[in-house]
Amino acid sequence: MEKPEKRGVIDTWLDKHHSLYTAATRHDFVISILDGSVDLSSFKTWLGQDYLFVREFAPFVANVLIRAGKESGETSDMEVVLGGLASLNDEIEWFKSEGSKWGVDFSTVVAQKANKEYRRFLEGLMSSEVEYGVVMTAFWAIEAVYQESFAHCLENGNKTPGELTGACNRWGNDGFRQYCSSVKNIAERCLENASGEALVEAEDVLVRVLEHEVAFWEMSRGGQ
Numbered sequence: 001m002e003k004p005e006k007r008g009v010i011d012t013w014l015d016k017h018h019s020l021y022t023a024a025t026r027h028d029f030v031i032s033i034l035d036g037s038v039d040l041s042s043f044k045t046w047l048g049q050d051y052l053f054v055r056e057f058a059p060f061v062a063n064v065l066i067r068a069g070k071e072s073g074e075t076s077d078m079e080v081v082l083g084g085l086a087s088l089n090d091e092i093e094w095f096k097s098e099g100s101k102w103g104v105d106f107s108t109v110v111a112q113k114a115n116k117e118y119r120r121f122l123e124g125l126m127s128s129e130v131e132y133g134v135v136m137t138a139f140w141a142i143e144a145v146y147q148e149s150f151a152h153c154l155e156n157g158n159k160t161p162g163e164l165t166g167a168c169n170r171w172g173n174d175g176f177r178q179y180c181s182s183v184k185n186i187a188e189r190c191l192e193n194a195s196g197e198a199l200v201e202a203e204d205v206l207v208r209v210l211e212h213e214v215a216f217w218e219m220s221r222g223g224q
């Protein structure tokens with residue numbers, strides 16, 4: 001349960017887009033992990049596709065780091081983002097060991113449509129035209145969907161298969177939850193005094209992140 005914080009504009013958007021947020025954070029694929037019915041070929045598809053995604057996400061986070069360093073009045077912004085970037089280094093290593101554990105040869109994995117479209121979206125967010133507060137909102141949403149999804153698989157009464165708890169722990173652990181909360185606070189702070197136009201843009205990217213995450217889970221469930 002999130003600690004009760006001062007409700008910001010992001011919380012009002014999550015209420016407004018509740019069904020989409022639920023579709024992203026309680027997707028059938030995630031529920032299938034939680035109830036132990038997950039189809040291993042779907043899990044392997046997700047593993048390979050997410051490995052490719054994270055390799056594209058890292059440069060995006062590097063861009064967020066640059067923006068935080070240059071544009072934020074708060075020195076801690078850069079440090080929060082740097083923490084996230086550092087964890088991606090361990091994350092890529094984790095994917096490689098998990099890939100060999102499941103016999104997934106990443107060198108043969110090709111990005112599927114939903115992955116390519118998500119990458120193109122990330123590339124668009126790396127343009128200097130996109131306001132810092134808008135970028136931080138997208139960054140938070142991307143991280144928060146995984147945090148909410150995988151933390152759910154670790155809740156009491158879960159039937160998550162033992163060999164998948166490592167994946168769930170990666171994003172479901174309390175440290176990642178606190179990191180996501182820090183990123184959310186940065187985004188909310190930026191949005192507090194954002195222009196009307198920036199607010200419209202930030203809400204739009206939030207919705208689009210959620211749509212890309214749903215499509216990403218759908219792609220994974222397709223199996224192969």
Ligand SMILES: Cc1ncc(CNC=O)c(N)n1
Nearest residue numbers: 050053054057142143146216
């Ligand atoms: C598709 C997708 N969305 C969010 C994340 C979480 N961020 C970094 O790991 C992820 N790994 N993959």
